[in-house]
Amino acid sequence: xxxxxxxxxxxxxxxxxxxxxxxxxxxxxxxxxxxxxxxxxxxxxxxxxxxxxxxxxxxxxxxxxxxxxxxxxxxxxxxxxxxxxxxxxxxxxxxxxxxxxxxxxxxxxxxxxxxxxxxxxxxxxxxxxxxxxxxxxxxxxxxxxxxxxxxxxxxxxxxxxxxxxxxxxxxxxxxxxxxxxxxxxxxxxxxxxxxxxxxxxxxxxxxxxxxxxxxxxxxxxxxxxxxxxxxxxxxxxxxxxxxxxxxxxxxxxxxxxxxxxxxxxxxxxxxxxxxxxxxxxxxxxxxxxxxxxxxxxxxxxxxxxxxxxxxxxxxxxxxxxxxxxxxxxxxxxxxxxxxxxxxxxxxxxxxxxxxxxxxxxxxxxxxxxxxxxxxxxxxxxxxxxxxxxxxxxxxxxxxxxxxxxxxxxxxxxxxxxxxxxxxxxxxxxxxxxxxxxxxxxxxxxxxxxxxxxxxxxxxxxxxxxxxxxxxxxxxxxxxxxxxxxxxxxxxxxxxxxxxxxxxxxxxxxxxxxxxxxxxxxxxxxxxxxxxxxxxxxxxxxxxxxxxxxxxxxxxxxxxxxxxxxxxxxxxxxxxxxxxxxxxxxxxxxxxxxxxxxxxxxxxxx
Amino acid sequence: xxxxxxxxxxxxxxxxxxxxxxxxxxxxxxxxxxxxxxxxxxxxxxxxxxxxxxxxxxxxxxxxxxxxxxxxxxxxxxxxxxxxxxxxxxxxxxxxxxxxxxxxxxxxxxxxxxxxxxxxxxxxxxxxxxxxxxxxxxxxxxxxxxxxxxxxxxxxxxxxxxxxxxxxxxxxxxxxxxxxxxxxxxxxxxxxxxxx
Numbered sequence: 001x002x003x004x005x006x007x008x009x010x011x012x013x014x015x016x017x018x019x020x021x022x023x024x025x026x027x028x029x030x031x032x033x034x035x036x037x038x039x040x041x042x043x044x045x046x047x048x049x050x051x052x053x054x055x056x057x058x059x060x061x062x063x064x065x066x067x068x069x070x071x072x073x074x075x076x077x078x079x080x081x082x083x084x085x086x087x088x089x090x091x092x093x094x095x096x097x098x099x100x101x102x103x104x105x106x107x108x109x110x111x112x113x114x115x116x117x118x119x120x121x122x123x124x125x126x127x128x129x130x131x132x133x134x135x136x137x138x139x140x141x142x143x144x145x146x147x148x149x150x151x152x153x154x155x156x157x158x159x160x161x162x163x164x165x166x167x168x169x170x171x172x173x174x175x176x177x178x179x180x181x182x183x184x185x186x187x188x189x190x191x192x193x194x195x196x197x198x199x200x201x202x203x204x205x206x207x208x209x210x211x212x213x214x215x216x217x218x219x220x221x222x223x224x225x226x227x228x229x230x231x232x233x234x235x236x237x238x239x240x241x242x243x244x245x246x247x248x249x250x251x252x253x254x255x256x257x258x259x260x261x262x263x264x265x266x267x268x269x270x271x272x273x274x275x276x277x278x279x280x281x282x283x284x285x286x287x288x289x290x291x292x293x294x295x296x297x298x299x300x301x302x303x304x305x306x307x308x309x310x311x312x313x314x315x316x317x318x319x320x321x322x323x324x325x326x327x328x329x330x331x332x333x334x335x336x337x338x339x340x341x342x343x344x345x346x347x348x349x350x351x352x353x354x355x356x357x358x359x360x361x362x363x364x365x366x367x368x369x370x371x372x373x374x375x376x377x378x379x380x381x382x383x384x385x386x387x388x389x390x391x392x393x394x395x396x397x398x399x400x401x402x403x404x405x406x407x408x409x410x411x412x413x414x415x416x417x418x419x420x421x422x423x424x425x426x427x428x429x430x431x432x433x434x435x436x437x438x439x440x441x442x443x444x445x446x447x448x449x450x451x452x453x454x455x456x457x458x459x460x461x462x463x464x465x466x467x468x469x470x471x472x473x474x475x476x477x478x479x480x481x482x483x484x485x486x487x488x489x490x491x492x493x494x495x496x497x498x499x500x501x502x503x504x505x506x507x508x509x510x511x512x513x514x515x516x517x518x519x520x521x522x523x524x525x526x527x528x529x530x531x532x533x534x535x536x537x538x539x540x541x542x543x544x545x546x547x548x549x550x551x552x553x554x555x556x557x558x559x560x561x562x563x564x565x566x567x568x569x570x571x572x573x574x575x576x577x578x579x580x581x582x583x584x585x586x587x588x589x590x591x592x593x594x595x596x597x598x599x600x601x602x603x604x605x
Numbered sequence: 606x607x608x609x610x611x612x613x614x615x616x617x618x619x620x621x622x623x624x625x626x627x628x629x630x631x632x633x634x635x636x637x638x639x640x641x642x643x644x645x646x647x648x649x650x651x652x653x654x655x656x657x658x659x660x661x662x663x664x665x666x667x668x669x670x671x672x673x674x675x676x677x678x679x680x681x682x683x684x685x686x687x688x689x690x691x692x693x694x695x696x697x698x699x700x701x702x703x704x705x706x707x708x709x710x711x712x713x714x715x716x717x718x719x720x721x722x723x724x725x726x727x728x729x730x731x732x733x734x735x736x737x738x739x740x741x742x743x744x745x746x747x748x749x750x751x752x753x754x755x756x757x758x759x760x761x762x763x764x765x766x767x768x769x770x771x772x773x774x775x776x777x778x779x780x781x782x783x784x785x786x787x788x789x790x791x792x793x794x795x796x797x798x799x800x801x
Contacts, residue, residue, distance in 0.1 A: 007775060053615040065609075072609035076617045106685065134685055144625035151624040152617075180612055187620060192628065199632045200639070206660050209636040209644045214685065217648070217655045219663045220787055221670070226684040227646050227658050233636060234629040251678075251687035254730030256660040257646070262777020318723065319694045325707050328720040328740070335738035336778045341699065341727040342689040345674070345736040348778035369730045370689040373699075482693035504691035589695050596697040 001313050002331050005350035009308055012266070012354060013301070016273050016393075020297065023274055024281025030189050031162045031182065032286070042188050049184050060175035063536025066163055067529050069179035070156055074123050074525070077149060081119035084145040085110050085137070094138035095213035108136040113513035120517035122149035124524035125157055125395060127239070127246030127365055127499035128490075128516060130507040134228045134249050139211055142248060147235045151195075154242030154396045155186035160528050161279055161400050167535030168404070168425045169286040171543045176535045190275065191242060198237030198271060206260035209233040232257055240271035243395040245365030245499040253355070253368040254344050265351050265368060272364045276393040279400045287425045291554035296403050299562045300361075303392045308357040311374075311381035315339045316349045319375060320590060342373030353378065360385035363395030365499025372478070372486065372502040376586035379502070380578065383489050386496040388570040389444070395497065401531050403562075405437045407553070408534070410565040412437075414551050423550055426543040433537060436530040443526045444495055445573045447519055451491040452577065456484065460511060467511040475512065477504030480595035481588065485581035490516060495523035649788065657784055662735040665787060668713065669752035669796060671737070671745050673783045674724055675706055678732025690728040703727065716747035736780035739768050755794045763789060 029036050050057050061069065084091065088110060089099030097103050099110055108114075108131050121128040122145070133142065159182035166176045203209050212229040219225050232248045236258050239246060253259040259268060277297065284293020316338040318329035331337040336348035343352045352369035359366050360382035371382050385392060391402040407424055412434050415422030422429040455472040462470035469475055476483035482502075489502040494516045501507075507516055552558060636644040647659045657663050662673045664682045679686035692699035706726035711717075722740040746760045767786045770779050 004771070004775065011775065049616070049619060052619055053612050055612055055616075068606045069609045069613070072606065072613040073616065076610065076613040080617055080621065104685070132686065132688075134687065143629045144621055147629060148621050148625035152620055180616065183616070187624065192624070195628070196632065200635060203632075203636040203640045203644050206643045206647050208646050209633050210646075211633065212645070215646060215648065215655065217657050220651075220656055220784070220791070221663075221665055221667060223664060225657060225661075225663050225682060227648065227661055228684050228687075229646060231629045231633055233644070234632040238624075249687050249731075251689070251731035251733070254689070255687050256662075256731060256733055256735055260660050262772045266772075266776050321694070321700050322703055322723070322727075325700075325704055326721050327703075327707075327723045327726065329723060332740075333779055334743070335722040335724060335740035337723050339694070339727075340723040340729075341692065341694075341703075342730050343727075344730050344734050345724050345738055345780045346734075346777050351777055367730075370691060372691045372693055373689060375694050379693075477691045478693035478696045480695055482695055485693075502691075502693075503689075504693065585693075585695055593695060594697040594700060595695055 001316060002350070005312060005331070008350045009305075009312070009354055012269060013305070015270060016277050019270070019274050020277040020281050023278030024285060024293070027190070027278055028282045028285045030185055031282070036189065038189050038193065046184060046188050049188070053180065055178070055180040055184070057178070057181055059178060061178050062174050063163070063176050063532045066176055066179045067532045070160065070528065071525065073156065073179070073183070077123045077152060078119050081122055081145045081149055082115050085115040085118060085141050086112070088138045088141045091138065091140045093140040093143070093211060095211065096138065098136060098138045104135070106135055108132065108508070110136060113510040114508055117513035117517040120520050121494070121499065122146055122244070122246060123153055124497050124520040125153035125242070125244055125363065126494055126497040126520040126524070127244045128494050128501065128520065129246055129499070130513055130516070132250035133247060139230050142235060143231060146246060147238060150235065150238040150242045150244040150246070151187050151191050152183065154238070154244060155183050155191060158186040158190070158275070158396050159183050160532060164401055164404060164531055164535045165283050165286050167538035168427060169288070170539040171541065173539050174536075176532070176539050191238060194241045194271070195234070195237040198241060198267070199233040201267065202236055202264055203233040205264045206256070207233040207236055207264070208257050228257065237271070239366060240268045240364070241275065243272055243276070243362045243364040245359065247366065253366045254370070259368055262346055262351060265347055265355065268366070269355055269358050272358050272362050272366070273393050275396045276362055276399040283400060289425070289554065292425060295554045295559050296400070296407070299559045299566070300392045300403065302559070302563055303388070303566065304357065304361055307361065307381050307385055307392070308354055311357055311378050312350060312353040314375050314378040315353050317375070321592065321594070339373070339375055339378065342370030344368065356382050357385065359500055360498060361390065361392035361394070362399060363390040363496055363498045365493065367500050370503060371489070371500060372504045376582040376589055379485065380582040382500065383485070383492060383582065384570065384574070384578065386492050386498045387448070387574045388566055390496050390498060391566055401528070405440060405531065406566050406569070407562055408433055408437045409569070410558070410562045411551060411553065413565060414561060420549060423544060424553055426546070427538050427541050428544060433534050436534045440527050440530040441569065444523065447495040447522045448491045449577065451515055451519055452488045455487050455491070455512075455515065458511070465510060467509045469506070469509070472511055475506040475509065477506070478595065481581050481585040482595070485585070488577055488581055491519050494519040497523050649784070651788065656788070659782065659785055660735055661733045663784055665783065668748055670787045670790070671742055671749060671783050674734050674737060675702070675726065675728045676732040676734075677728045682733060684733060687731045687733055689730045689732060714745060714748045717744040719744065735782050735784060737783055739764065739779050739781055742781045742786070749790070753790070753794050753796055759794070763793065
């Protein structure tokens with residue numbers, strides 16, 4: 001690690017810290033129906049939306065109605081996204097002719113299973129991608145199907161978070177807000193303005209934005225080279241602020257047209273954390289005790305810094321097998337050193353590992369370096385971050401919900417230890433809340449582990465429909481424990497609605513398209529619905545006064561307890577699987593053990 | 606539940622138009638006015654011909670040019686197939702490929718005897734990385750100088766001119782854009798060559 005690398009991490013953290021309060025104040029006002037500085041501009045558009053869509057702004061919903069609205073909206077979105085993808089050959093703004101008989105050679109067909117996977121993935125804010133954007137999708141699909149879902153899936157996530165916060169903040173009422181109003185406000189006041197500014201900034205730095213067909217140039221040595229084109233900046237901006245993570249191109253934020261400079265890289269990382277960090281402050285304000293918000297922020301910060309401070313030195317140390325060949329791994333002002341396989345020179349090791357940590361702390365899943373090519377310990381960090389539930393700031397929707405779930409568990413465990421009824425933010429935590437929290441946790445763990453287990457052993461007919469390579473385990477690129485990690489990472493990422501990948505896994509077969517798509521839906525809805533139930537149950541309770549027997553939930557003791565709960569639950573759930581993957585690989589790498597492919601793979605794309 | 610589908614349908618349609626068509630349309634309009642060059646791919650023209658993009662790396666194999674990093678995008682620097690190798694650290698193929706690159710680099714650059722800069726023999730993430738580290742450029746300088754018949758000092762000065770430092774002294778890594786360096790090389794130290 002170099003001083004400049006550490007300084008990068010410190011400066012990034014301080015900027016997030018500085019942005020947390022202003023963003024949190026703005027969002028608090030917005031979701032409590034107060035005027036913000038954007039109201040003169042946007043309020044007419046908001047009212048028009050309600051009129052056109054038949055939404056009554058002042059009507060509030062019980063948690064069941066709130067959940068029903070969210071599910072209905074997601075189903076319609078799923079259908080829209082699926083249909084637009086399947087019909088891309090007949091739709092406009094398709095200068096590269098995807099999905100038609102003039103499609104370029106090497107284009108990937110948008111099959112029903114791939115379209116389902118992509119639709120499920122974008123509707124759930126996952127943005128797992130079993131296709132390469134530049135060789136599969138028309139600009140119309142990228143905009144009208146995917147950019148739209150980038151906005152609304154993020155907005156639905158924020159809405160559900162706000163509803164949960166209301167559950168803690170309110171007393172003795174049946175309602176937790178109105179889904180349509182929360183959704184509309186998120187899109188119009190938060191995501192559209194931020195994306196517009198972000199897109200213009202990114203374009204000024206070199207991110208492309210046009211509707212042209214790809215350009216073919218003659219290189220200096222006389223070869224033909226395709227330069228891709230398209231409306232990238234508009235999608236890139238919402239991809240980051242919505243913690244979506246689905247790239248316009250296959251290489252995602254490592255592509256020079258998505259992330260051309262170290263400055264865009266820094267801004268893209270800020271865009272990931274800014275809203276989730278603001279939500280912690282909003283929580284504190286809405287429950288009328290700001291220390292509660294900062295306590296969550298503190299716990300998240302500790303986990304964030306721990307992750308990046310493991311990942312960065314592991315990658316800088318590099319791969320001992322390559323060092324033996326005479327490679328320089330030490331960073332200097334002349335070269336980045338370290339494990340540069342799958343990383344870009346302009347980012348080097350610190351900006352790559354910081355990005356990898358941030359994108360998996362949150363449920364973003366954009367990448368600026370390939371996690372599959374990380375060293376075992378370097379790659380363990382993003383994987384374990386997702387397995388902790390992406391509670392470290394988290395996605396725009398998922399993070400604070402997950403952290404509040406763990407807070408409920410933490411006070412429950414503390415309550416068991418001292419034999420008192422647990423309380424959190426003046427609410428008694430009773431059977432129903434704990435049951436719902438545990439239900440969500442168990443479903444998430446089962447979703448990851450059962451699918452990983454099945455895909456590790458499932459056998460399909462070679463060259464058959466379900467998985468042409470044959471066994472599901474034959475879709476990996478790297479053999480040995482690393483291949484197992486590819487499968488584990490895939491279901492971890494889709495369940496966590498993250499979307500980053502150990503991308504050596506070839507997921508574009510019907511088996512993986514359907515199972516990974518299903519994992520995203522389970523991970524999204526079987527998590528949100530129990531959490532909305534908790535919100536409804538809490539909102540109906542009365543506030544109980546603080547007594548000398550109340551465990552304070554804003555001090556170091558509670559922050560420590562919360563971190564402990566997150567780490568212990570994560571470790572208990574996933575340690576056996578992790579030992580079979582990155583942990584054993586780490587020791588094998590140090591021993592010099594290498595793996596060649598067991599399966600001879602057809603090139604499948 | 607069923608009553609929810611009315612607003613769901615209408616709001617999906619509305620937001621599809623607003624965020625899927627109007628928003629990218631406005632961004633495109635503004636970018637084409639404000640940042641025309643960047644919005645269209647930062648393309649580079651040489652004698653009336655487009656020779657590439659300053660942000661997208663391209664393949665160079667001749668000894669008189671500085672060479673970029675190994676690329677896993679298609680058959681190398683294929684702009685329609687951005688990708689990394691996806692090789693993990695214990696994959697035999699990774700070690701074999703890097704070893705081949707190291708051997709080739711040593712053979713091509715016999716005057717350079719130091720340790721190999723890690724970026725020079727590893728595949729980038731995008732497969733389109735436009736940059737190499739200053740160390741990688743320096744290591745190639747003696748070869749290029751010989752092939753062009755120019756002095757090493759001249760080339761080292763050119764590399765220094767093309768080295769971009771950290772942004773604000775803090776962000777990212779020092780780097781050299783290979784295409785821009787090579788284009789400048791052709792301008793400043795042209796060499797007669799058939800078929801070129």
